[in-house]
Structures are given as C-alpha cells and as structure tokens.
Amino acid sequence: xxxxxxxxxxxxxxxxxxxxxxxxxxxxxxxxxxxxxxxxxxxxxxxxxxxxxxxxxxxxxxxxxxxxxxxxxxxxxxxxxxxxxxxxxxxxxxxxxxxxxxxxxxxxxxxxxxxxxxxxxxxxxxxxxxxxxxxxxxxxxxxxxxxxxxxxxxxxxxxxxxxxxxxxxxxxxxxxxxxxxxxxxxxxxxxxxxxxxxxxxxxxxxxxxxxxxxxxxxxxxxxxxxxxxxxxxxxxxxxxxxxxxxxxxxxxxxxxxxxxxxxxxxxxxxxxxxxxxxxxxxxxxxxxxxxxxxxxxxxxxxxxxxxxxxxxxxxxxxxxxx
Numbered sequence: 001x002x003x004x005x006x007x008x009x010x011x012x013x014x015x016x017x018x019x020x021x022x023x024x025x026x027x028x029x030x031x032x033x034x035x036x037x038x039x040x041x042x043x044x045x046x047x048x049x050x051x052x053x054x055x056x057x058x059x060x061x062x063x064x065x066x067x068x069x070x071x072x073x074x075x076x077x078x079x080x081x082x083x084x085x086x087x088x089x090x091x092x093x094x095x096x097x098x099x100x101x102x103x104x105x106x107x108x109x110x111x112x113x114x115x116x117x118x119x120x121x122x123x124x125x126x127x128x129x130x131x132x133x134x135x136x137x138x139x140x141x142x143x144x145x146x147x148x149x150x151x152x153x154x155x156x157x158x159x160x161x162x163x164x165x166x167x168x169x170x171x172x173x174x175x176x177x178x179x180x181x182x183x184x185x186x187x188x189x190x191x192x193x194x195x196x197x198x199x200x201x202x203x204x205x206x207x208x209x210x211x212x213x214x215x216x217x218x219x220x221x222x223x224x225x226x227x228x229x230x231x232x233x234x235x236x237x238x239x240x241x242x243x244x245x246x247x248x249x250x251x252x253x254x255x256x257x258x259x260x261x262x263x264x265x266x267x268x269x270x271x272x273x274x275x276x277x278x279x280x281x282x283x284x285x286x287x288x289x290x291x292x293x294x295x296x297x298x299x300x301x302x303x304x305x306x307x308x309x310x311x312x313x314x315x316x317x318x319x320x321x322x
Contacts, residue, residue, distance in 0.1 A: 008062060009027075009032055009047055010025075011062075011126075012034045012045055012065065013025050013034045015123060015130060016034055016036055016130070019127060019130065019131055019134070021036035022035070023036055024036065032047050034047070042068075043068065043069050043134065044068045044069075044070075045066070045067055045130070046065070046068065047065055048062065048063055048064040048065070048066070049061060049062060063116070063117055064115070064116055065114075065115045066113075066115075067111070067113045067115055067130065067133045068111070068112055069111040069133070069134065069137040070108055070109070071108065071109040082109065083100060085140060086099055086187070086297075087186050087187025088143075088185075088186070089140050090218070090221070090297070091186070091187055096111055096112070096113040096133060096136045096137075097111070097112050097113065097221070097297050098140055099112070099297040109140075111133065111136060111137040111140065112297075113133050113136075115133070155186060155188050155191075158182060158183050158191070159180075159188065159190050159191050161176075162176040162180045162183075162194065165179070166194075166203065166204075174204060176198075177195075177198060179191075180198065181195065184218070187222065189218075189224035189227065190224065190226075192215045192216075192218045192219035192227070193216060193224055193227040193230055196212040196214070196215035196216040196219065196230060199211040199215065200212035200230075209234060209238060212230075212234060213231065213234060216230040216234065217231065220296070221296055221297050222297070223296035223299040225254070225255055225258040225259045226259070226264065228254040228258065228259075228268070229251070229255035229264055229267065229268045229271075231247070231248070231251040232250075232251040232252035232255055232271050235247055235251070236248040236252070236271050245275060245279060246279070246286060246290070247290075248271070248275060249279060249287035250290040252272040252275055253272055254291050254294060255268035255271075256268040256269045256272045257291075
C-alpha cells in the first residue's frame with residue numbers, strides 16, 4: 001500500500017539521507033534548509049511552507065522545495081567553457097537551471113530548480129525528483145571536461161546572417177530558421193528572442209505562441225531587454241487571466257526600465273501603463289515586486305539594439321545590462 005506523506009522538514013532530511021547524503025537541518029528565522037556537503041558537492045533544499053512565504057518551523061507543511069547545488073573551485077576551467085556548458089544545459093533541461101556566479105575569490109557553478117510538493121505526493125516520488133536534480137548536476141559536472149564551445153564570434157556571425165536572410169534583399173527563411181535554431185540552442189539571447197519572433201509571426205515556421213513565449217523566456221533569463229518587451233507584448237495581447245497579466249506587467253516594467261531610448265522603450269511604457277490601469281493596486285504592486293527582484297541567470301554580454309526598423313545586434317559590450 002502506498003503511503004502518502006505529510007511533508008515537513010524532518011521528512012525532507014530523511015529523504016536526503018535515504019539517498020546517501022547527510023541531510024543536515026539548518027533552521028533560520030526566515031528560511032530553513034536541509035543541507036549536505038557529501039563528496040565535496042554542496043546541496044541545499046530550501047523549504048517554503050503552505051501558509052507563509054518562507055519557513056522557519058519544523059511543523060509547517062511544505063509546499064515548495066527550492067533545490068540548490070553548488071560546485072566550488074572550478075578555476076581549472078575558463079569562463080567561456082563554463083558559460084558554454086550552462087548554455088547547453090539550460091537549452092536541454094526544462095526544469096533545472098545551471099549558471100555561474102562570480103565570488104570574491106573564484107567562480108562557483110550553481111544548479112537551481114523548484115520542486116512543488118503536490119497533495120498526495122509519496123515519499124518515493126519526492127526522493128526520485130530530488131535524485132533527478134542531483135543526477136542533472138552530476139551529469140553537468142561530468143560534461144564540463146568534454147564540452148567543446150562555439151566561439152562567440154561564430155555565434156554573432158550566424159545571428160547577423162539570419163537577420164539578413166529574413167530582412168535583406170536575398171531572403172532565405174529556411175536557412176535563417178536553421179541559423180537561429182543553432183544559436184538558440186547554444187543559449188545566445190539575441191537569437192533566442194528572434195527565434196521567438198519567428199514563431200509569433202509565423203515566419204518560416206508554423207505560428208505558435210507557446211513556442212514564442214518559450215524562446216522569449218529563455219532570452220529573458222539571459223538578461224535580454226528586448227525579450228522582456230516581447231514577453232510583455234505577447235502575454236498582454238493574448239490573455240485576460242490575472243496570472244499571465246502579472247507576468248506581462250513584470251516584464252513590461254523591466255523593458256521600460258532597461259531598454260535604451262527609442263521606439264521599443266516607448267512601446268514598453270505604453271504596455272506598462274495600460275496594465276497599471278487594468279490590474280488592481282495590490283496585484284500591480286505584486287508585479288512590481290517581481291520586477292524589482294528579477295535577476296537573470298546569466299547576463300548576455302552581446303545584446304540587441306533598439307534601432308528603428310528591423311531589430312539588429314548591438315556591438316559587444318552594450319551597456320544594456322539588467
């Protein structure tokens with residue numbers, strides 16, 4: 001007989017131990033963790049309760065477990081190699097995000113994923129999901145030594161050629177789609193955004209708003225301001241649901257703030273102001289909080305410009321930093 005669990009911090013710790021990790025409980029005033037540093041890799045499961053935003057009580061029912069994995073001392077690998085691994089991983093894993101964070105002494109590699117504790121979830125199911133996240137991280141570590149990166153110059157050249165094939169004199173939509181697809185799966189934010197444009201417009205590919213939102217979201221995760229506007233526009237224009245409009249408002253605020261002066265910035269401001277009128281004050285303030293707390297998992301160094309006319313790639317070193 002399957003036994004359904006009441007998930008509390010002791011249950012999380014026991015699940016970690018059953019997988020061979022230490023499962024040490026660390027209680028704080030605002031947030032609590034179950035940690036393990038087994039085998040030189042640090043794992044932490046940050047626990048959120050059903051009745052409050054964070055958890056500091058072992059008796060609270062858990063609604064969300066945020067999984068972190070940390071791999072320190074990666075100085076033997078250069079930054080481009082690590083970023084290349086993150087690009088590949090994030091394009092292939094839907095629910096886990098891998099990113100590099102600089103520290104005062106070195107760079108660390110992080111894996112982050114949210115695990116929602118559903119009503120009726122079993123202990124075995126929960127343990128399986130935690131183990132899956134750990135396996136994702138171990139797989140990424142294993143792949144780093146073998147990763148062959150594509151040079152940024154090659155990626156930018158493909159991006160420029162795709163723009164020319166879509167908007168230039170000699171059009172070739174099929175080749176442009178292929179170039180954008182290559183760059184998008186390598187994690188280049190400009191191409192991810194433009195690939196989303198193709199799906200939203202039905203240019204060279206079947207029109208598909210869901211795929212457009214997917215690629216706009218991937219570009220937004222990499223700090224591309226034009227993608228903030230793309231997301232705000234498509235969500236505001238295609239949905240009347242409150243949750244979707246909150247996300248639209250979040251990205252409209254970000255786009256209006258982060259885009260350089262130009263037509264796109266003005267358009268973002270219009271969407272922001274429209275949503276401010278459409279949402280009630282409490283919901284609007286919630287969306288504003290999401291925008292103020294947003295941080296990309298990786299900040300793309302080469303960003304897209306806001307020049308009039310067709311979207312173009314800005315020179316490397318653009319000041320459009322989120």
